[in-house]
Amino acid sequence: MENTLHIVGGGMAGSEAAWQAANMGVRVIIHEMRPQVETFAHRTGNLAEMVCSNSFRSDDDEQNAVGLLHWEMRAANGLIMQMAQRHRLPAGGALAVDRDPFSESVTQALLAHPNISVEPGEITELPSDGHWIIATGPLTSSALGAAIQRETGAERLAFFDAIAPIVYADTVNMDVAWLQSRYDKGETEAEQKAYLNCPMTKDQYEAFIDALLAADKTEFHEGETAGYFDGCLPIEVMAERGRETLRHGPMKPVGLTNAHTPENKPYAVVQLRRDNALGTLYNIVGFQTKMKYGAQTEVFKMIPGLENASFARLGGIHRNTFLNSPTLLDDQMRLKSRPNIRFAGQVTGVEGYVESAAMGLLAGRLAAAEILGKPLPTAPQDTAMGALIHHITGGAEAKTFQPMNVNFGLFRPVDGLKGGRRGRKDRYKAYTDRAKEEFNQWLEAQI
Numbered sequence: 386m387e388n389t390l391h392i393v394g395g396g397m398a399g400s401e402a403a404w405q406a407a408n409m410g411v412r413v414i415i416h417e418m419r420p421q422v423e424t425f426a427h428r429t430g431n432l433a434e435m436v437c438s439n440s441f442r443s444d445d446d447e448q449n450a451v452g453l454l455h456w457e458m459r460a461a462n463g464l465i466m467q468m469a470q471r472h473r474l475p476a477g478g479a480l481a482v483d484r485d486p487f488s489e490s491v492t493q494a495l496l497a498h499p500n501i502s503v504e505p506g507e508i509t510e511l512p513s514d515g516h517w518i519i520a521t522g523p524l525t526s527s528a529l530g531a532a533i534q535r536e537t538g539a540e541r542l543a544f545f546d547a548i549a550p551i552v553y554a555d556t557v558n559m560d561v562a563w564l565q566s567r568y569d570k571g572e573t574e575a576e577q578k579a580y581l582n583c584p585m586t587k588d589q590y591e592a593f594i595d596a597l598l599a600a601d602k603t604e605f606h607e608g609e610t611a612g613y614f615d616g617c618l619p620i621e622v623m624a625e626r627g628r629e630t631l632r633h634g635p636m637k638p639v640g641l642t643n644a645h646t647p648e649n650k651p652y653a654v655v656q657l658r659r660d661n662a663l664g665t666l667y668n669i670v671g672f673q674t675k676m677k678y679g680a681q682t683e684v685f686k687m688i689p690g691l692e693n694a695s696f697a698r699l700g701g702i703h704r705n706t707f708l709n710s711p712t713l714l715d716d717q718m719r720l721k722s723r724p725n726i727r728f729a730g731q732v733t734g735v736e737g738y739v740e741s742a743a744m745g746l747l748a749g750r751l752a753a754a755e756i757l758g759k760p761l762p763t764a765p766q767d768t769a770m771g772a773l774i775h776h777i778t779g780g781a782e783a784k785t786f787q788p789m790n791v792n793f794g795l796f797r798p799v800d801g802l803k804g805g806r807r808g809r810k811d812r813y814k815a816y817t818d819r820a821k822e823e824f825n826q827w828l829e830a831q832i
């Protein structure tokens with residue numbers, strides 16, 4: 386097998402992957418379809434173009450999981466972070482950048498690298514030999530999308546995400562909510578208590594429907610067809626179809642008994658389903674939405690038991706091509722059915738510029754190490770990069786897999802620390818301290 390690494394897609398992930406692999410001494414070819422083939426969101430032919438916001442979010446590496454990912458990428462000599470720093474704009478604690486100079490300087494750095502070349506053009510088939518990383522992002526071209534589906538099965542590559550909001554389990558008020566599966570279904574106690582249930586009276590339900598109907602919503606981008614499939618209608622659209630629709634759909638109260646007041650039959654029930662193996666995250670079942678983020682927090686906090694909930698991520702419906710990574714990829718990010726191909730970036734089911742670049746960094750290093758004959762273990766699970774890769778290739782529920790951004794709910798607990806809101810500051814500091822130490826050890830082992 387030839388020793389060149391081919392990277393399809395020069396976005397956040399592909400650019401970072403190329404930089405890392407080239408710095409390890411591997412020859413890299415980036416195949417980028419823009420500007421010959423355009424997407425509805427990109428405006429230029431630059432590599433690493435920011436398609437929407439100009440922010441890499443929080444830069445706090447002690448109390449924020451995204452900030453920790455910044456720290457890890459800087460420690461690994463990441464190109465995206467270097468250029469973001471160079472073109473940084475004042476934005477309080479966030480890392481915002483001047484977008485065009487940022488992507489121009491990423492492009493120039495890659496073109497100037499002696500081990501990297503860029504071959505313009507769309508890749509439309511999955512290659513059968515050679516070393517490849519596919520980093521074609523949320524707007525993967527349709528021809529390549531179809532080729533991926535032929536390999537994986539149509540149901541394992543989605544073209545939209547319909548994300549229900551995800552809540553930190555320890556912020557749910559268990560004096561109001563209770564654990565129970567509908568009709569106590571399941572063989573084991575864990576299965577019979579797989580859901581968190583939040584009850585509503587008639588008045589609470591009516592007020593909730595009013596708030597849903599009145600909330601601010603976002604529209605689809607131009608060129609991004611709505612194409613709701615029936616299984617994932619936004620809740621506010623369901624509410625528009627009739628005030629009782631939700632009560633007969635995701636909020637139906639049947640088969641559930643309020644453990645706190647068994648004599649009171651709830652009028653409606655909001656169910657939350659476990660979202661990760663650790664049991665730290667729960668998603669609100671059937672609550673995909675196009676409400677604006679501010680409106681979502683206001684409306685969802687009206688749900689009894691979620692008055693003080695913190696959200697690991699809010700809901701949304703977007704054009705987004707992504708794999709069912711928990712079933713398709715190994716922890717080296719290789720396609721199990723064709724291990725010469727890795728995937729990286731948003732197409733693996735992470736969400737956001739930072740997460741995508743981080744997955745590119747990891748894939749670039751793993752691929753280069755394999756080409757050089759010195760295979761590398763994937764990032765340790767207690768680092769931010771490791772928590773993400775562990776989630777998408779193993780920890781996440783495969784059946785309900787939806788894209789994920791980095792958050793502390795993906796981290797294993799540190800023993801002996803207080804839970805809940807009060808202990809949060811110490812807990813987050815402990816997570817970030819542990820992650821930095823382990824990330825440094827992982828990097829040192831590569832020297």
Ligand SMILES: Cc1cc2nc3c(=O)[nH]c(=O)nc-3n(C[C@H](O)[C@H](O)[C@H](O)COP(=O)(O)OP(=O)(O)OC[C@H]3O[C@@H](n4cnc5c(N)ncnc54)[C@H](O)[C@@H]3O)c2cc1C
Nearest residue numbers: 394396397398418437438508521522526730731737738741
């Ligand atoms: C409309 C929209 C708005 C978004 N807003 C934000 C935001 O505000 N903040 C945020 O953090 N994230 C946002 N995202 C998500 C964002 O796209 C990702 O976080 C990030 O860009 C993903 O990086 P990536 O490298 O995986 O994909 P991209 O950066 O999209 O890079 C993929 C590259 O692959 C190329 N490509 C695709 N198919 C082929 C092919 N067959 N052959 C060759 N090249 C190909 C594309 O041209 C592109 O350059 C948004 C996404 C969309 C669609």
